[in-house]
Amino acid sequence: MSGNCYICGKWEPLDLHHVYPAANRKMSELYGHTIRICRECHDDLHFRHPENYVYLKQDFQRIHEQTYSREHFMKIFGKSYL
Numbered sequence: 001m002s003g004n005c006y007i008c009g010k011w012e013p014l015d016l017h018h019v020y021p022a023a024n025r026k027m028s029e030l031y032g033h034t035i036r037i038c039r040e041c042h043d044d045l046h047f048r049h050p051e052n053y054v055y056l057k058q059d060f061q062r063i064h065e066q067t068y069s070r071e072h073f074m075k076i077f078g079k080s081y082l
Helices: 022-030 039-048 050-067 070-077
Strands: 002-004 011-018 034-038
Touching: 011 022, 011 039, 022 070, 034 039, 039 050, 050 070
Parallel strands: none
Antiparallel strands: 002 011, 011 034
């Protein structure tokens, strides 16, 4: 699938990225905490500079908390990023 990268905005083939990966991957998908990003940003996020992307976890926690409580978020994802 091609489109605009969520991070850099370039028109590229896109990967699906789970904002809360690993053990929380299924919950990320269930609650819609996924984004489409280009391969370059995906590699940067996972392998080069993951510390630069904490804002994604914070943004999606804020979105989650518009519908659910912080306690609910912490129960599902194990901690607060805010």
